[in-house]
Amino acid sequence: MADLVPGLLFCLMAVQTIQHDGNRTRTNISTGVIPKTFKGRTYKCNHTNQLPDPLHPSTNPWLYVNPEDPVTAYTTGILSTRVIPSSYILAMLVGIPSNAYILGFLQVKLRAKSISTVILYLNLALSDLLLLLSLALRVHYHFNGNNWIFGETACRLIAALFYGNVYCSAQTIACISLKRYLAVVRPFLYRRLTKTPLAAGTCLVVWFLFGAAIVPELLVRQSYQVTQLGVTTCHDVLPLEEKSHSPLVLYRLMLVCLGFIVPFLVCIYAHVAVVYHLGQSGCDWRPFIRVSTLVFVIFVVCFLPSAILHIAHYIRLFSTGDDRLYGYYRVAVCLCCFHSCLDPFLCLLVSRTAASELQFISLRAIPQRPTVMT
Template sequence: MADLVPGLLICLMAVQSSQQEGNSTRTKTNIQVGAIPKTFKGYKPNQTNQLPALIHPSSDPHLQVNPEDPVTAYTTGVLSTWVIPLTYILAMLVGVPSNAYILAFLRVRLSSKSFSTVVLYLNLALSDLLLLLSLGLRVHYHFNGNDWIFGEVSCRLITALFYGNVYCSAQTIAGISLKRYLAVVKPFLYRRMAKTTLALWTCLVIWILYGAAIVPELLVRQSYQITQLGITTCHDVLPLEEKSHFPLVPYRMVLVCLGFILPFLICIYAHVSVVYHLGQSACDWRPFIRVSTLVFVIFVVCFLPSGILHILHYIKLFSSGDDGLYGYYRVAVCLCCFHSCLDPFLCILVSKTAASELQFISLHGILQRPAVMT
């Protein structure tokens, strides 16, 4: 599985590269999201220019794009009109029923002794489910030639759900990893902790950060009409020359660090520490270490590319105006969706690794020591 996911990413990147060399017929419109970095640039049309007749009759603002820019190739190419929506459909078919089942299963376990663990996995399943459900309208959007027909309000809502839950999933996984670290590396401290209270506060902080992530998408315009192409895009092309975007540049960078970089560093440290301490034990922890490492590698493969490309695209966009990395970023985000649909199966895989004294909670458990992880 760990070999298949990187292969998929490489194939999708190759499709994007081939598209940007030739394809110059259409473009997308997007949000005035106050300096959100994951978009192409758009320009306000000159007042003297006449809008083409194929533009949908609407009072929505219009933008122009340079036909030679990567935005045109991305908007009209196979990557955005077929590969990405088909990837979303696959993730939804697998992830929606599995995460819904996990939610139903864990709900009846809230009164169990492992309440704190159940709460964290409920939080993860809910976040993954919301992320996957937000893909439905985006599938239609991409199949429709990147032409958004559902209105501005729905565009803001879908955009907020999509990106907010990507952050939320990564932060929840970091919280689970930290809990596992405390149980294995600091067992005496872990026994003295108020685990239920800590789990509830962790979830509360995560959802506060989730709210901070979605506010820009909900407060500003997300859909624009592209004058040359006659389409209305949703969160793909922004009027970056507008003054309203610049104050939010540092805000978005901080959000990327809190939503991607910090959870990633926590997961790395927690996993390495847990593996090291288990390796020093007299017991044979190799089955669990192998499975835990596989889960960690899948997390890295799914989240690290989007985090790196997000930051690089942000830096290039506002330093030199180059938005050529946006298509690659959209491919990398598909991997985040795959992780959301894989989470329930990864939990099952960990729970089935019944190594010697290890005790697992079926479907939603994380590494436990007897009478410790409660």
């Protein structure tokens, strides 16, 4: 399964590259602060006589884009109007029922001893389910030629829920990895912790960070009419020269660092330490190591490309004003959605190795008495 995900990313990015063949992009040097979307310009007075007929019944403000810019190829191309929404539909068909099942399955498991682990997985399933449900309107948006018809309020809410839940899932996975690290590498400390209240408090902190993360997206306009394309975009094209949108750059850089880079580093350290300590023990922990490695690899494959392209997009915007990487970034975000539909199956797989983990904890936490020769 892990091999299919990189192949899917390669195919999606190949489509994006083919779309840009023959479309030479004019590079514009921007002196303003640039958020992570395609660039658009609001109409000034000297453009009044060039305005096309308004897109009734929409009353959204107008943006101007150069027909040669990458936004034209992305907005009208097969990648954003067919491939991306089809990927979202596949993720929803698999992920929504499986996460709903996991929510019911884990509620039954709340009677078990490891309540703290169940709480963390419930939090992950809820975050994944909200992310997948937020894709419904985006599917219509993309199939409708990237034309948003649901109004500005819905656009802000969907954009905030989508990106907020992506990072909420990553943070929850980091918490699960840290718990596994404490259980295996620091068993004495782990046994002294009040695990259930700590797990519940951790989930509350994650949701508090989620709420704080989505506020900036809710405060600025997200939907604009793109006059040359005859559509109203949602989040994909923003007026980068406007002061109202300039604070987004600092917010989004902080979001990718705190929402993914920090959880990613935590997962790397925790996984390496757990595998090392299991390997040093005298018992055969290979099934548990294989499952843990599979979970870690899928996390890296699904989340790392979007983080790398996000940062690279900023670098190109600041250095050359080129925004063509945004299309690739949108492709990589699809992998985050696929991780949300894979989490329930990974949860069931990990639950089968829970007995091995508990056995290892008991062996490490209880001092072994020396054997007396008689």
